Amino acid sequence: MRHIVHGRKLGRTTAHRTAMFRNQLTSLVRHGKIRTTLAKAKALRPIAEKVVTKGRQDTVHARRQVRRWLLDRTDVKKLFDEISPRFAERPGGYTRIIKLGPRRGDAAEMAILEFVEKGD
Numbered sequence: 001m002r003h004i005v006h007g008r009k010l011g012r013t014t015a016h017r018t019a020m021f022r023n024q025l026t027s028l029v030r031h032g033k034i035r036t037t038l039a040k041a042k043a044l045r046p047i048a049e050k051v052v053t054k055g056r057q058d059t060v061h062a063r064r065q066v067r068r069w070l071l072d073r074t075d076v077k078k079l080f081d082e083i084s085p086r087f088a089e090r091p092g093g094y095t096r097i098i099k100l101g102p103r104r105g106d107a108a109e110m111a112i113l114e115f116v117e118k119g120d
Contacts, residue, residue: 007043008039008043010039020040021043021069022069022070022071024036024044025047025048025051025069025070026070026075028048028095029070029075029078029079029083030075030078032114032115032118033112033114034112034113034114035111036110036111036113037103037108037109037111038099038108038110039109041097041111041112041113042097044113045113047069048094048095048113049093049094049095051066051070052079052083052087052094052095053092053094054066055079055080055083055084056084056085056087056088058080058084063076063080066079066080086115086117087117094115095113095114095116096114096115096116097111097112097113098111098114099111100112
């Protein structure tokens with residue numbers, strides 16, 4: 001039974017899963033949206049929400065905590081300077097998942113994970 005078991009393993013080791021989430025989070029910050037499977041989008045969403053919430057604080061400690069997930073300094077700067085200020089008045093729910101339907105090759109359910117408010 002899965003009592004109080006959180007998160008998805010997605011058929012990967014812990015290191016592989018962490019690296020995949022870092023890469024996807026980096027792409028989400030750079031491009032504003034990513035196209036991935038529904039399961040990966042649902043697993044990535046809480047991580048992205050927490051990173052944006054940390055970005056709203058704009059302290060040295062918050063930048064170091066975000067740096068654990070975003071390995072490129074320019075992405076950290078973009079998160080703190082452009083993305084997080086857009087959500088300053090919003091209490092949460094910074095991302096949305098849009099279902100796309102099955103993928104042609106293996107019929108995996110596809111989705112788009114994007115930020116709610118568009119940046120200009």
